[in-house]
Amino acid sequence: xxxxxxxxxxxxxxxxxxxxxxxxxxxxxxxHPLLVxxxxxxxxxxxxxxxxxxxxxxxxxPVVHAKHPDLDLxxxxxxxxxxxxxxxxxxxxxxxxxxxxxIDEGTWRNVVQALPGTEETS
Numbered sequence: 001x002x003x004x005x006x007x008x009x010x011x012x013x014x015x016x017x018x019x020x021x022x023x024x025x026x027x028x029x030x031x032h033p034l035l036v037x038x039x040x041x042x043x044x045x046x047x048x049x050x051x052x053x054x055x056x057x058x059x060x061x062p063v064v065h066a067k068h069p070d071l072d073l074x075x076x077x078x079x080x081x082x083x084x085x086x087x088x089x090x091x092x093x094x095x096x097x098x099x100x101x102x103i104d105e106g107t108w109r110n111v112v113q114a115l116p117g118t119e120e121t122s
Contacts, residue, residue, distance in 0.1 A: 014102050
């Protein structure tokens with residue numbers, strides 16, 4: 001239960017969220033789509049990566065992701081695998097967070113394969 005007595009929204013694996021960057025990385029200067037790559041039921045945190053459509057910002061080990069209009073991703077982009085964001089479940093219940101949907105199986109498989117050895121931020 002959260003402090004207000006409501007259960008926090010449990011983020012879902014393979015799901016893309018629109019979330020203000022202040023909720024996942026206060027050092028980022030713009031919001032990016034966020035993909036949940038793991039969920040920890042004990043600590044009630046999710047690990048997530050962000051997506052960019054700017055080639056120069058993709059970083060090392062990016063995973064390409066085709067345009068996906070039904071997820072409101074209207075340009076080809078890359079999941080930035082070099083940084084994992086640790087996001088508390090309570091942030092997913094913020095009224096400014098929107099669930100965009102689930103990525104395709106092929107992209108998910110590529111994301112999972114790219115996970116080992118990534119750096120982590122909080």
